[in-house]
Amino acid sequence: MFEQFRKEICRHVDFKDKELELIENGLCLRKVPKKYKLVEEGKICREIYFVNKGLMRLLYDKEGDEITAFIFKENLFASSYSSFLEQSPSIQILESLEETELIVLPYDYLMFLYENLPKMHILIRIVAEQRFINSQKVLASHLLKTPEERYWEFQLLHKDLLKRVPLHIIASYLGITPVSLSRIRNRTHKN
Amino acid sequence: MFEQFRKEICRHVDFKDKELELIENGLCLRKVPKKYKLVEEGKICREIYFVNKGLMRLLYDKEGDEITAFIFKENLFASSYSSFLEQSPSIQILESLEETELIVLPYDYLMFLYENLPKMHILIRIVAEQRFINSQKVLASHLLKTPEERYWEFQLLHKDLLKRVPLHIIASYLGITPVSLSRIRNRTHKN
DNA sequence: CTAATTTCTTTACAATTGTTAAGGAATTAA
């Protein structure tokens, strides 16, 4: 049930069995269907999700248009993290792209762990740092590369997602329209 | 000497006087002139800097062109954070935009503090989380807004920087060319 | 299986940006 989760967190912090038990006492497993919204716009995000199986995406609703901020694959911690950290209304939406199996860590239980298992600060510090590094990479890609180069890069790094995710979602992740992505793909395949 | 620094970190973590002393034992003050490079491309970033007075910027060298990733004002923790965290060669440059006064926290001393003052994990967790939130905001701005809207937003949030920083640096921060920024400013002022 | 919906591509046109080059303004250095 928590095998992947254990493996992932123990890569970063050396938790003892008793400590793992303490952590897992507050967790639960949740299965959601495709297109299920875990966090809605305007609501406070009160949980962090570890993706056991499936795909999640974080997105903005821009006057009806969906703009993808990030796609979470297996073994990543997903959440509307800004909303979770500040316990403030989310400006992002978190939803599943496939039928997805999640491990749920509630905010209140994380606070409990912070007090009773100080190592938890280390773990969450590392999770935050990694999400920061990721965010920096995506931002750098926008600052340094053209949409076309960004598509090539995406192809290299996330070949699997090209098959799992509709192209218009990838387009919005790359910061372009589906029409433009279609043109880029057309150009690319011919050369 | 460390007043601002103390005030800032105590906003987040309740350090006792003795603990503050322990932290400050490993810090030093550094004054650098304008355009001084604290971190060079390819070198490992071995320090975190707290900006006491002045301005720093994080940038990429893209085939000779300078692309600004972030601008650090007073009371922020600046660094090539990815390089610092992973102690790997930096793909970013960190340099001063003005004569700048910094408080320097060396990597080795942070490791020492992690071991001898566990609360340090909390502080650095919060610093990482805030840099993440910032990074998310900048990325959202790129995904959701046009360059023109991004300039308006910048004007609102960082009016002071328009006077302190050359426009071509702001242009690269907004992800556009100086020529394009000039056109946007021209359009904006007329309407 | 059929109908409805979603997804993807293509086209034509408008709008914006990038590029290159040139000149003037402002700042910095000698």
Place this chain on the structure above:
DNA sequence: TTAATTCCTTAACAATTGTAAAGAAATTAG
């Protein structure tokens, strides 16, 4: 102060993207 450098704007043109609309293909729902 003068000379050199940096900074900013403008112009013209090419390239790219966005928008709107339409239709084909694929997927989903009943």
